[in-house]
Amino acid sequence: MIAKLHLYLVDATAALVIWILVTYAMLEPQVHVSPWIAVPMAGLTAVPVAVRRWWPVTALVVTTLATVVIVIGQVLPVVALGAPVGAVGFTLYTVAVERPRAWSLAGLVVTVVATSGVSGGEPETVLVGIAVLGAVWVIGYTTRLRRSFLERETTGRTEQAVADERLRIARELHDVVAHNLSLIAVQAGNAAHVRSPEHAYEALQVISETSRAALTEMRGLLGVLRADADLAPSPGLGGLADLADRASLAGVRVTLDVRGDTAVPEGIGLSAYRIVQEALTNVVKHAAPASCTVLVEVTPEAVRVDVADDGPGVRELGVGHGLIGMRERVAVYGGTFSAGPGESGGFRVVAELPQR
Template sequence: MLEFLRSRYLFALDVVVGGVLGAVVGYAAVEADVEHRIDEPLWVSVLATALIVGPVVVRRAAPLRAYAVSLAAVVAAMVSGVVPAVAIGAPITAVAVVLYLVAAEASWRRSVPALGAGLAATVAVMLHDRLTGRLVEPWTDSLLGVTFGWLVLVTGWTLGFAARERRRHAEDEATRRTEHAVAEERLRIARELHDIVAHSMSLIAVKAGIGNHVAEARPAEAREALRVIEATSRSSLTEMRHLLGVLRSEVDSPGLAPAPGPGGIPALVDRARTAGVSVSLDLDGTDDLAEGIGLSAYRIVQEALTNVVRHAAPTRCVITVTVAEETVRVEVTNDGPRVVRGPGGHGLIGMRERVAVYGGTFEAGPRPDGGWRVVAVLPR
């Protein structure tokens, strides 16, 4: 609808411009001094005016053809004397208006020759009138006429070419932004896949080890371990299909599940408990969090729990997510064995990146009395 209204507006603007130029060109063709023109029927003047100015009105349909018609009509009208050389201003302006759109729409390989043809036509008309005796003014007046014609044509072409370059730069910038957004989205999906795989595989590995250890002595516990492995595997596969579907598709599918948020943290806690981690959870005011902040909080807790299951189980873990007016604070601590700070793996890097996106603060390291502590503060 907006494009339709815009096209109507531009066409109306061209009609107005064409009407103004037509009035001036028509006056020059009909009422010029008799010493600068030949006597011709009125319809010839009207036809010449229509051929010169008409392309201005229809220039958006075929700019290059409209320019060729307008320029040829100007040359024919001025060479035949229908429009005198002293009245070159209005006709050459009409040509320049069409040339503007040629430069704005066509490639420079076409617009530059079009400009050259207009400049050459201006010189040819002035020389013809000078050599045939229609111009009796000094040669300096002819040079001024040529200079004026060139100035008008070059101005029209320059403005059109500038508009084309500005539009091209805007399109390039939009393309770069789109590519950047795609790269960011792929990076986000890679982090999501890492979080899903790391968390699930760690839990599966722990439960598989338990099942293998107690398979003969405690078959009921082994079956429970297998049940957890099955549930975790199915859940992970579902999330991975969701993310890979987004990765393959250029547009979001309405059938995809929403991104996880703080509401999914209790399920993470239940899984960690099955791996032998005693978890205490405190969620405060997480219902109204924005989707991005909520997803980051969920993933930070998920990765922290994954590290607890992988490196410290069985142990006790405390998770606290506190929502204040301006910040969201996520803290995960465990009472595992004393550890030495290392370089950190991809999990810590992923958590730090999630916090950095929002300009928050992130700390992770061993506790003085044993265990590990992760604290992330996200501005709302």
């Protein structure tokens, strides 16, 4: 916002300078133009420069027409055409940056013809006009191409980050699913060999509950394959205290509050753990030394994670994979995620992971 305000102030300053120069040229003794005519006519030439970022094509049309009118109407000497052409150049640059090539080329042709016509049509003047306005168009169009390239590059990096994060989540969920299927296999084997119907019923009950949990975790594995297999136990809500202790050692005073029954599905517990871990890592990187509050509320419907700090609230959202990873973890379960400056300063991350 501050950068945009700076650009608007630059435009307003350029418009004011052009307005003054054109007005001064109109008030020369040999022109004999009343100030009541000179000031508004000069304004029609200059004011579009101040609003060119909002209405680039309109600004170019108004500036060009005003230039033609004041020269044909003999209220501006041809020798003073430099300031109006400067205004035309400002607006032509914006059209070249903001509009497709066909539009900007049409604007270039129209402005060259118009300025060349009112300047007397002398070859030297026409060549100078073509050179100046052509250079302005080339700079603007090059800027448009560069911005388009950077946008595609940023989009590609973001998509690659999302793909990498989804693969990493799939690998973690593999551990949970493998554990559940192993338990099902063991219980199924027990049910097949026991002679007591009561024991067989208990084994089948475990199989039923475990298979439901496994199917829930599998919803996040949409065709993503695991390249390796590390079957180490997955962390969960029980490991949050260790995370808080490690963050405290790094200079962040963490207040941890876990409410409700922490016996949640392993995939949800793992995702909540990773979200808190990444949020605390961001606090350590960007806000330490600071205070941080971690609130984890577990209800039958969802697990809600709220991490807030009192450090500097300005962060570059979307840079790096941290916020992307947290958002993807929440998206796996169809939950909600938000990250941004807190109401009373600092930075806040809120995620809700549905259990049903």
